[in-house]
Amino acid sequence: MLMHTHEARLDALRKELARRGLDGFVVPISDEHLSEYVGAYAQRLGWLTGFGGSAGSAAVLAHPINGKGAAMFVDGRYTLQVREQVSGELYEYKSVPDDSMGDWLAENVGEGAKIGFDPWIHTRGWAKGVAEKLKEVGAELVPVDGNPIDAVWEDQPAPSPAEAYVQDDKLAGRSSAEKRAEIAEWLGKNKLDAVVISALDSVAWTLNIRGADVDHTPVALSYLMVQSDGTADWFIAPEKVTPAVAQALGNAVRIRPRDEFSAAFAELAGKRVAADPARSVAAIFERLDEVGAEIVTKDDPTVLPKAIKNEAEQQGHRDAQERDGAAIAKFLHWLSVEAPKGGVDELSAAAQLHEFRKESDLLRDLSFDTISGAGPNGASPHYRVDEESNIPLKPNSVYLVDSGGQYPDGTTDITRTIWVGPDSPPDEVCDRFTRVLKGHIALDMQTFPPGTPGSALDTLARQHLWMAGLDYAHGTGHGVGAFLGVHEGPQRIAKGRGAQAGTDQPLMAGMILSNEPGYYKAGTYGIRIENLVLVKDVEIEGAEGKWLGFETLTFAPIDRTLVKRELLSPAEIDWWNSYHQRTRDLLAPQLEGADLAWLEAACAPL
Incomplete structure (x- = not known):
């Protein structure tokens, strides 16, 4: 009999932990590749707790002594969502980074306790940090052989059987052989024999291969080892490799079964091998240690080249954005007619937007689950609608829709905030919207010298909110892939400093980022305006040295009914009018009639 309640699932996990002699276990949203979005088989946290966000983790004690004995850890994006989806009777709510899982475990376990973790879904750094906290109280963090959740999840889906396919070199801009030669050169410079690449988008980018194994991210479940001579071993389920894929890769890429990956580390004995501690699970380092390889911790050598889009990838993004913008325009027109009638809800709106995107016949997938947030639901920045949470778009309310598409030539991501009439919006909503708009414009127009990190630009997007004592609890900009992940590092525009935050990475010509300031009034409404931008070289009259700026990639109308014109400067009005003229020029040839x-x-001009 299947376990239908989350209380029953938690109880089953606790019994499994007790059977294994474990006093607790940690459950993240993660897979063997540390992916942001994971396949259905790896959605262990969602199965256990009901949480539907894309980032979070739980700690479960086998024998609760005081209180609940379990806790959910999420960041500011999911403060509201976690309370709606996860039982407060079963789990404490903890906020990251203020609350540390290591601290919570240390406070709630006794001397001699053994806390289990799956080394195939955690980083070595995470394990080291938690182990140190537990050691302070005489407890121990121990790797498990086989995930305990898998042992009790009776109807756990199997990994995707989808076939991999070739990403055309014309869209990729460079061949796989060129990329592997560049990696080989990097290995040579660092006196390394091989590098282990386990991030799915890095594998896909290196081989010019795409797949359908993870929702919304066109990647294939596989691992890659690249040797210093430019050859590579690709570990993937054999049935996923078509003759076309094998032919495209040629003899220099050895195709091997995915389940041989762990055993293949024996071939690296005595060799200097690079692995990225931020993008490789702890088990990879354990195996390298076991076989006697010399581990050299290095950043994944594909990350920066992947982030710096070549001319073919840049043009592909422009083409995809132009196509996507037409779908958005059709949707916004449809919404302006239908929503005020009161017959549209969050699910039907998201479904209609998907239909407009599919009209191009080039849409491969959405780039993430559409955030379709009406009224109070829009106040949760990463809200995901389902049958239970679905509400109508009420007349005279705010509607936020954040969505994107995966096309063979580019990945899109756009947010628009719409006033659902027929009456005029309240002054407060217009004030907040215009402050968000002013921040968006300020960032879009800014020029900056090479070497500038994302953290140096973040305040530009927040300044007008800060002047009113307002802010938002998410980053301002994330990197975006070329028909790959909608969230891509290493670049980021956000508060804070540090390599882990990504905000120390200098912005470089060719990088694509989002520009998405927002404002959220809990229980009432949410506002966000998001376009994608390309970092490019710019000419400034009289300038000394090189300078960078942004080229806007996303073109779709911004809701003028929410703008307080008197709060905009002449330069901001010029930006608005220029942006919308460009929007009209690009989208009009794709539209007709109403x-x-x-x-x-x-x-029309503002």
Whole structure:
């Protein structure tokens, strides 16, 4: 009999932990590749707790002494969502980074306790940090052989059987052989024999291969070892490799079964091997240690080249954005007609937007689950609608929709905030929207010298909110892949400093980021305006040295009914009018009839 309640699942896990002699276990949202979005088989946290966000973890004690004996750890994006989806009777709510899992475990376990973790879904750094906290109280963090959740999850899905496919070199801009030669050169410079690459987007980028094993990210479940001569071993389920894929890779890439990956480390004995501690699970380092390889910790050598888009990838993004913008315009027109009637809800709106995107016949997938947030649901920045949370778009309310598409030539991500009429929006909503807009414009227009990190620009997007004593609890910009992950490092625009935050990475020409300031009034509404931008070289008259700036990639109307014109400077009004003229020029040839008439009105000068 399947366990249908989360209380029953928690109880089953505790019994399994007790059977194994464990006093606790840690459950993250993660897979063997440390992916942000994971396949259904790896959604262990969601199965256990009901949490539907993309980042979070739980700590479960086998024998609770005081209180609940379990805790959910999420960041500011999910403060509201976790309380709606996860039982407060079963789990304490903990906020990251203020609350540390290591501290919580140390406070709640006794001397001699053994806390289990799966080394195939955690980093070595995480394990080391938690182990040190537990050691202070005489407890121990121990790796498990086989995940305890898998032992009690009776109807756990199997990993995806989808076939991998070739990403055309014309879209990739460079061949796999060129990329592997560059990695080999890097290995030579660092006197290394091989590098282990386990991040799925890094594997896909290196081989010019895509897949359908993870929702919304076109990657194939596999690992890669690249040797110093430019050859590589690709570990993937054999049935996923088509003749076309094998032919494209050629003899220099040895295709091997995915389940041989762990055993293959024996071939690295005595060799100098690079692995990225931020993108490789602890088990990879354990295996390298076991076989006697010399481990050299290095950043994944594909990360920066992958982030710096070549000319073919840049043009592909422009083409994908132009196509996507037309779908958004059709949706916004449809919404302006249907939503005020009161017959549209969050699910039907998201479904209709998906239909408009599919009209191009080039859409491969959404780039993430559409955030379709009406009224109070829009106040949760990473809200995900389902049958239980679904509410109507009420007349005279705010609606936030954050969405994106995966096309063979580019990955899109756009947020628009819309006033659902028919009456005029309240002054407070317009004030907040215009402050967010001013921050968006300030970041879009800024120029900066090479070497500038994302943290140096973040305040630009927040300044007008800060002047009113307001802020938002998420980053301002994330990197975006080229028909890969919608969230891609190492670049980021956000508060704080540090390599782990990504905000110390200098922005470089060719990088693509989001520009998405927001404002959220809990229980009432949310506002966010998001476009994607390309970092590019810019010419400034009289400038000394090189300078960088942004090229806007996303074009779709911004809701003019929410703008307080008197709060905008002449330069900001010029930006608005120029942006909408460009939007009209790009999208009008793709529209006709009522859609075109709506676009013309939406793009008229402010």
